[in-house]
Amino acid sequence: MIARLGAAAITTLSWLTLGLLLIPLVTSLLVSLTPSEFITLPTGRISFRWYQQFFGERTWNAALTTTLLVAALTVAISFPLGLLAATAFTRYHLRWRAATHMAIMLPLFVPSVILGIGSLSFHRAIGLWGTPLSLAVAHSLWAVPLVFVVLKSTLAGVDRSVEEAAAGLGANPLRVFWEVTAPLIAPGVFVAVLFAFLISVNEFVMSLFLSTPRMRTLSVAIWPQIQYLLTPIVAAASSVMIVITLLILGVTVKLVNVRRLIEYR
Amino acid sequence: MSEARTAPLALGPRARLLGRLATVLWRARGQHRLLLFLPLGLFLVTFCLIPAILLFRISLADNPGGSGYGEGTLFYRAGTWTVGNYVRFFTDDYFTQVAIFTLELGVATAVLTTALAYLIAYRIYRAGALKKSALLMVVIFPKFTNPLVLMYGFLLVFGANGLINKVLLASGLISAPVPMVYNLFSVLLGEMVLVLPYCVLSIAAVLHTIDGSLREAAAGLGATPMRTFREVTLPLSLQGVWVSILLSFIWGIGAFASPYVLGNPELYTLAIEVERQANHRLNWAMAAAVAFVLIGMILVPVLAFIRVQRDRPVEQPS
Numbered sequence: 059m060i061a062r063l064g065a066a067a068i069t070t071l072s073w074l075t076l077g078l079l080l081i082p083l084v085t086s087l088l089v090s091l092t093p094s095e096f097i098t099l100p101t102g103r104i105s106f107r108w109y110q111q112f113f114g115e116r117t118w119n120a121a122l123t124t125t126l127l128v129a130a131l132t133v134a135i136s137f138p139l140g141l142l143a144a145t146a147f148t149r150y151h152l153r154w155r156a157a158t159h160m161a162i163m164l165p166l167f168v169p170s171v172i173l174g175i176g177s178l179s180f181h182r183a184i185g186l187w188g189t190p191l192s193l194a195v196a197h198s199l200w201a202v203p204l205v206f207v208v209l210k211s212t213l214a215g216v217d218r219s220v221e222e223a224a225a226g227l228g229a230n231p232l233r234v235f236w237e238v239t240a241p242l243i244a245p246g247v248f249v250a251v252l253f254a255f256l257i258s259v260n261e262f263v264m265s266l267f268l269s270t271p272r273m274r275t276l277s278v279a280i281w282p283q284i285q286y287l288l289t290p291i292v293a294a295a296s297s298v299m300i301v302i303t304l305l306i307l308g309v310t311v312k313l314v315n316v317r318r319l320i321e322y323r
Numbered sequence: 324m325s326e327a328r329t330a331p332l333a334l335g336p337r338a339r340l341l342g343r344l345a346t347v348l349w350r351a352r353g354q355h356r357l358l359l360f361l362p363l364g365l366f367l368v369t370f371c372l373i374p375a376i377l378l379f380r381i382s383l384a385d386n387p388g389g390s391g392y393g394e395g396t397l398f399y400r401a402g403t404w405t406v407g408n409y410v411r412f413f414t415d416d417y418f419t420q421v422a423i424f425t426l427e428l429g430v431a432t433a434v435l436t437t438a439l440a441y442l443i444a445y446r447i448y449r450a451g452a453l454k455k456s457a458l459l460m461v462v463i464f465p466k467f468t469n470p471l472v473l474m475y476g477f478l479l480v481f482g483a484n485g486l487i488n489k490v491l492l493a494s495g496l497i498s499a500p501v502p503m504v505y506n507l508f509s510v511l512l513g514e515m516v517l518v519l520p521y522c523v524l525s526i527a528a529v530l531h532t533i534d535g536s537l538r539e540a541a542a543g544l545g546a547t548p549m550r551t552f553r554e555v556t557l558p559l560s561l562q563g564v565w566v567s568i569l570l571s572f573i574w575g576i577g578a579f580a581s582p583y584v585l586g587n588p589e590l591y592t593l594a595i596e597v598e599r600q601a602n603h604r605l606n607w608a609m610a611a612a613v614a615f616v617l618i619g620m621i622l623v624p625v626l627a628f629i630r631v632q633r634d635r636p637v638e639q640p641s
Binding site: 061068071072075076078079080081082083084085086089097099135138139140142143145146149150152158160161162164165167168169170171172173174175176177178179180183195196198199202206253256257259260262263266267277280281284285292293296299300303304306307311315316317 | 373378455471574610
């Protein structure tokens with residue numbers, strides 16, 4: 059009896075926790091569709107007026123453009139760096155293996171506020187501050203470890219004997235990579251690119267430090283309004299980010315089995 | 324014509340440095356592994372290590388004094404050396420109280436998150452293929468969402484005019500909104516939601532390495548499910564639990580969005596203090612010092628963890 063009650067309590071607790079992960083996001087999506095001036099759930103009918111306002115106003119538009127531009131730059135920086143390092147990591151015997159791994163992963167464990175103020179003082183000193191590249195470089199500090207981890211596990215799954223066979227048949231290393239390795243790692247490459255993109259779109263604290271009034275991301279544009287809960291426009295802005303995230307994760311799930319995240323490391 | 328030929332030489336020290344770099348690269352061309360790491364190494368040194376050193380230098384500079392407003396770029400006094408910022412941190416009751424609260428929040432986040440993460444990870448571990456993927460998606464989705472958006476959703480659900488209060492008011496169960504946000508409870512829940520996905524993944528990954536036949540053997544020998552869990556599954560998954568505790572402590576201690584949006588000034592953390600010193604008080608020297616105290620608070624458990632881990636063998640590719 060007590061054991062069954064305990065089991066029921068544990069089940070309820072885990073569902074409550076899972077609910078806590080999803081309900082805030084679902085609520086944002088619903089509130090953004092309200093026809094009302096105030097923050098309420100839509101009752102009866104839905105309206106896209108807050109989206110019209112979001113896509114109609116120049117400040118929100120500029121923020122959305124900056125967000126997407128910075129995310130694209132983040133991919134362009136972090137993907138090649140992560141790919142080269144992951145290749146070296148899976149192909150060669152390294153003396154300082156554990157230390158190298160830790161050094162690459164380290165930025166992920168530094169509070170973003172510290173990366174933010176550190177980047178701000180350095181970027182100001184070298185004149186990078188105020189450009190989209192400045193934000194992309196900072197976001198790459200988090201995107202690189204993620205790209206590295208995804209590509210490392212993808213490359214580790216490639217059967218070396220296939221590459222060796224191609225080389226044995228006379229293909230040069232570049233051709234081996236392009237015609238044998240690249241198709242094999244393509245899904246992992248796509249996931250790495252999408253993750254880097256998502257990290258950048260949704261990063262907030264570093265962006266808060268590095269943004270300027272003329273160049274700010276969506277998160278930074280939301281920030282001053284969030285505590286006052288004035289109109290559902292913030293819900294619409296949030297929902298735009300949620301939808302971008304959902305779309306990208308949806309593509310990811312189509313490409314790779316999510317279970318691989320925990321089952322092969 | 325001669326001008327065109329001498330132009331490259333006229334580029335001066337920067338060009339010569341580039342030339343030297345090219346020579347070093349050319350000599351290292353046989354060392355593929357080094358070449359492959361070079362771009363990432365350069366990137367991390369330039370944009371992570373050097374900023375860290377610069378920040379440490381700023382933490383040892385005199386603060387600008389005055390309000391700082393209108394003076395433009397005077398966020399710290401360049402060229403001065405002092406440990407005054409650190410002395411001020413450890414002697415000022417305000418800063419020490421914020422530090423102690425941050426530490427408590429980190430510990431509370433670690434305990435709460437790891438406990439709940441274990442429940443969910445175990446559920447994922449025992450679920451069938453389809454349910455497993457679905458549960459993983461639910462866990463991963465918030466991890467990739469904007470923390471600010473998550474916290475905003477929290478306000479929409481738990482706020483005074485939020486979903487829950489509206490339902491309760493409409494049903495007549497309560498006559499005035501129940502305060503559920505801007506307190507320790509909401510800060511802790513918010514931080515838990517932000518950290519939980521990583522913890523679930525790290526525990527679930529370890530659970531999936533456990534050989535299922537061990538559980539069957541224990542059951543076959545007559546152990547109850549509870550005893551099987553206590554004596555087989557739990558000890559074998561402790562590695563994941565430690566990783567989860569470490570991760571949630573690190574992120575809990577660096578909490579920023581949750582206490583700022585869902586808390587009140589009494590619940591502000593060191594990370595928020597860094598931002599306030601830098602962006603509101605324009606005192607970068609103090610902000611940098613607070614940042615380094617925060618790094619120190621993170622470094623202690625991480626170094627302890629690495630010491631424990633050092634005995635484990637490192638995998639190398641065959």
